[in-house]
Amino acid sequence: MSDVVMPPRLEADAVSYRYPDGTTALHSVSLQVHAGEIVAVLGRSGAGKSTLMRCLAGLEIPTDGRVLRDGEDRSALRGRARRRAHARVGVVFQEFQLVERATVLSNALIGRLAYQPVLPSLLHFVRRSDREIAVESVRRLGLGEQLRKRADALSGGQRQRVAIARALAQQPDMLLADEPVANLDPVLARGVVDDIVRLARVEQLTAVLNLHDVDLARHVADRLIGLRAGRLVFDRPVCDVSSSDLDLLYADPARSPVGVQ
Numbered sequence: 632m633s634d635v636v637m638p639p640r641l642e643a644d645a646v647s648y649r650y651p652d653g654t655t656a657l658h659s660v661s662l663q664v665h666a667g668e669i670v671a672v673l674g675r676s677g678a679g680k681s682t683l684m685r686c687l688a689g690l691e692i693p694t695d696g697r698v699l700r701d702g703e704d705r706s707a708l709r710g711r712a713r714r715r716a717h718a719r720v721g722v723v724f725q726e727f728q729l730v731e732r733a734t735v736l737s738n739a740l741i742g743r744l745a746y747q748p749v750l751p752s753l754l755h756f757v758r759r760s761d762r763e764i765a766v767e768s769v770r771r772l773g774l775g776e777q778l779r780k781r782a783d784a785l786s787g788g789q790r791q792r793v794a795i796a797r798a799l800a801q802q803p804d805m806l807l808a809d810e811p812v813a814n815l816d817p818v819l820a821r822g823v824v825d826d827i828v829r830l831a832r833v834e835q836l837t838a839v840l841n842l843h844d845v846d847l848a849r850h851v852a853d854r855l856i857g858l859r860a861g862r863l864v865f866d867r868p869v870c871d872v873s874s875s876d877l878d879l880l881y882a883d884p885a886r887s888p889v890g891v892q
């Protein structure tokens with residue numbers, strides 16, 4: 632559905648992030664996500680996964696270090712160029728972030744906003760091509776029958792699929808999903824993650840998923856990245872991640888041996 636172009640390579644170069652209250656959530660994290668690769672980020676609650684995701688998505692600017700897309704730092708972009716760069720990054724959040732009182736189609740159309748000239752979008756004018764892309768995105772997530780239904784009348788799994796359809800309507804070349812299934816039961820979670828990964832593979836997107844479920848992450852990702860207390864602990868192909876890597880990642884800090892925080 633999108634133009635045939637190479638998906639981007641995404642890179643964090645010594646990224647640190649400190650919140651205004653002084654909490655340092657990331658300590659010099661460096662990683663690369665290769666073009667078209669699917670990477671899952673694992674770690675305990677508070678490890679810094681969401682902060683890393685927000686930095687990768689360009690929603691936060693690192694306090695130190697850089698996020699590079701195909702070797703280019705996007706933080707310097709302004710105005711239209713910045714809007715366009717953001718448009719190519721589809722982001723899916725745990726809380727869905729839908730407009731609850733709007734229809735499924737209207738929510739998917741939000742994914743087209745960055746491509747519209749400002750005046751027509753202010754006047755609620757929707758180009759036919761944008762509508763077609765949004766409808767097609769919703770259909771691909773199996774919600775073609777629900778186009779006119781309000782988001783708040785859907786189940787949790789359906790709502791997350793609308794959020795994915797909205798991201799897909801952006802015609803992204805990169806997909807970032809922050810705990811996309813944390814609010815869903817395990818069976819639904821599996822289905823939604825399978826949908827995300829299927830789309831990422833078909834559309835050849837570079838994808839990063841924050842996941843709590845290690846088995847699910849192993850099942851869908853090419854590579855696993857482990858974060859602990861804001862530091863990168865491992866970054867390996869799925870088959871090379873051992874149970875001791877995972878033990879180190881999830882060990883209770885109160886019981887950890889000296890040297891492991």
Ligand SMILES: Nc1ncnc2c1ncn2[C@@H]1O[C@H](COP(=O)(O)OP(=O)(O)OP(=O)(O)O)[C@@H](O)[C@H]1O
Pocket residue numbers: 650651652654655656674675676677678679680681682683
């Ligand atoms: N807005 C904020 N202000 C101050 N500190 C914050 C803020 N958001 C997160 N933090 C802190 O930054 C650290 C990393 O948080 P982050 O949300 O990135 O972790 P996480 O791995 O995504 O956790 P979870 O799995 O629970 O979502 C934590 O210590 C957290 O308390």
